[in-house]
Amino acid sequence: MIKIDQECCDLCGTCVSVCPVDCMELKEAMLVIDNSRCNSCQICVRMCPFKALELVD
Amino acid sequence: MRTEYDVVVVGGGPAGSTTARFAKTPANSVVLFEKDREIGVPVRCAEATSIPDLGRFVKINPCWIASTVTRARLISPSGQAVLLNLPANGAVLHRRIFDHDLAQIAADQGVEVYTKADVYKIERSDRYWRVYVRHLAHDYCLKAKIVIAADGVESRIARFAGIRTQTVLKDIESCAQAMLANIDVTAGQIDFYFSSKWAPGGYVWVFPKGDHCANVGLGVNGAHFDGRSAIDLLNAFISEKFPDAARLTCVAGGVPVAKSLKQIAVDGLLIVGDAARQVNPVTGGGILAAITAGNIAGTVAAGAIDQADWSLKTLKEYQIEWDKGVGKDYSRFYNIKEWMTELSDPELDEIAELLHDIPPTEMNILTVFKVALRNKPTLLFEAIKLFAKMI
Numbered sequence: 001m002i003k004i005d006q007e008c009c010d011l012c013g014t015c016v017s018v019c020p021v022d023c024m025e026l027k028e029a030m031l032v033i034d035n036s037r038c039n040s041c042q043i044c045v046r047m048c049p050f051k052a053l054e055l056v057d
Numbered sequence: 058m059r060t061e062y063d064v065v066v067v068g069g070g071p072a073g074s075t076t077a078r079f080a081k082t083p084a085n086s087v088v089l090f091e092k093d094r095e096i097g098v099p100v101r102c103a104e105a106t107s108i109p110d111l112g113r114f115v116k117i118n119p120c121w122i123a124s125t126v127t128r129a130r131l132i133s134p135s136g137q138a139v140l141l142n143l144p145a146n147g148a149v150l151h152r153r154i155f156d157h158d159l160a161q162i163a164a165d166q167g168v169e170v171y172t173k174a175d176v177y178k179i180e181r182s183d184r185y186w187r188v189y190v191r192h193l194a195h196d197y198c199l200k201a202k203i204v205i206a207a208d209g210v211e212s213r214i215a216r217f218a219g220i221r222t223q224t225v226l227k228d229i230e231s232c233a234q235a236m237l238a239n240i241d242v243t244a245g246q247i248d249f250y251f252s253s254k255w256a257p258g259g260y261v262w263v264f265p266k267g268d269h270c271a272n273v274g275l276g277v278n279g280a281h282f283d284g285r286s287a288i289d290l291l292n293a294f295i296s297e298k299f300p301d302a303a304r305l306t307c308v309a310g311g312v313p314v315a316k317s318l319k320q321i322a323v324d325g326l327l328i329v330g331d332a333a334r335q336v337n338p339v340t341g342g343g344i345l346a347a348i349t350a351g352n353i354a355g356t357v358a359a360g361a362i363d364q365a366d367w368s369l370k371t372l373k374e375y376q377i378e379w380d381k382g383v384g385k386d387y388s389r390f391y392n393i394k395e396w397m398t399e400l401s402d403p404e405l406d407e408i409a410e411l412l413h414d415i416p417p418t419e420m421n422i423l424t425v426f427k428v429a430l431r432n433k434p435t436l437l438f439e440a441i442k443l444f445a446k447m448i
């Protein structure tokens with residue numbers, strides 16, 4: 001699953017724009033991931049400008 | 058807030074405010090929702106644009122302009138600089154003021170505006186949309202004839218209408234930018250650094266906002282990611298070029314360098330600006346595109362409400378106008394971007410050398426492209442492949 005470092009996240013939405021399964025959303029000033037739909041492709045991890053995302057077990 | 062509107066605009070950036078302004082007539086109702094607490098903030102933008110082009114859509118307020126720009130310097134990996142004069146006056150804006158004023162202009166026409174208003178879902182119901190908004194801890198459900206998806210790079214609203222807006226890796230730049238103070242900048246000049254050292258598959262920009270202040274940022278192409286993220290690269294660049302700088306802001310952002318979405322109109326919904334991937338794919342500039350598209354989308358939406366037909370039949374006029382205007386140029390630029398992002402550092406240096414002989418006044422993106430074509434058979438081959446794709 002993808003872990004979000006909310007302190008690093010700048011809420012820019014880049015991850016939301018690239019997530020192929022549409023499991024990420026910016027909700028009331030917070031990034032939310034539906035990990036049940038996440039396929040661990042890590043595209044968001046790679047694209048996050050501020051390194052706020054990480055793949056964890 | 059009413060329970061029914063003719064047009065609901067989602068997003069208070071240049072695309073949303075411009076669409077709202079042109080959609081509003083004395084006979085209809087238009088509302089704009091922005092999820093952030095303030096229009097124009099945060100500024101995720103290097104703020105450069107062309108003043109005469111902007112002036113075609115809105116009366117320029119001098120307060121928007123932080124500095125004017127007359128020339129650009131392109132710096133190759135080995136440090137060779139190519140100077141080009143800009144054909145029209147450019148400017149680095151204060152987007153904080155600019156975006157705010159665009160919303161105010163819409164409001165002056167009678168558009169209702171709400172901030173801290175997050176549209177989290179839309180649902181089709183007969184010929185209408187049910188729009189779900191959360192505003193100051195309350196949930197509202199409104200009925201709308203037309204929804205404008207101007208929700209920026211995230212572009213989630215159009216997905217509720219079944220449109221796939223996701224961008225593939227090679228079509229997005231992951232960006233970081235700081236506004237630096239206490240630095241030396243050349244007035245009137247914007248700098249671009251091309252090098253895989255600083256910005257793989259993208260570039261670094263230095264856009265002056267004042268005498269000792271500039272937006273300094275960079276974009277990394279998603280397909281060229283080498284383990285260094287945008288913020289790492291930006292820190293490295295600033296440490297080397299501007300070691301004494303103070304950082305007044307630091308923001309992240311994504312820039313789509315894609316083709317505009319194939320479908321930007323459906324029954325009762327138009328997609329505008331970054332949400333529709335309406336960005337110049339070579340430069341990453343999207344302010345003008347957002348406003349150009351907003352002008353068309355707003356006008357078409359107003360006409361549709363007036364004729365009481367907001368089906369695709371009427372709304373597709375927006376798609377047609379975009380595709381034959383700016384959209385057509387941008388799909389040509391897309392092929393140039395595809396070629397440019399693949400250039401190696403030695404190839405970039407070689408091009409810089411060739412460009413030395415062209416007078417700055419004749420230099421623009423197409424000349425650069427043509428010179429590169431004339432002088433490099435392998436590139437010619439590449440380019441022919443690209444041109445072939447265009448037909």
Ligand SMILES: Cc1cc2nc3c(=O)[nH]c(=O)nc-3n(C[C@H](O)[C@H](O)[C@H](O)COP(=O)(O)OP(=O)(O)OC[C@H]3O[C@@H](n4cnc5c(N)ncnc54)[C@H](O)[C@@H]3O)c2cc1C
Nearest residue numbers: 068070071072092103104105176209310330331342343344
């Ligand atoms: C680092 C960087 C540098 C750039 N530099 C330049 C440049 O120098 N020149 C240039 O021309 N362009 C530049 N751009 C591109 C430019 O910023 C965008 O193209 C432009 O802002 C697009 O306008 P827009 O209205 O489509 O989207 P935005 O300006 O992103 O506005 C979208 C708005 O919608 C709101 N929103 C999103 N979802 C919802 C929701 N569900 N409910 C309510 N509100 C919502 C967002 O909060 C946001 O305010 C840059 C972009 C970046 C990231």
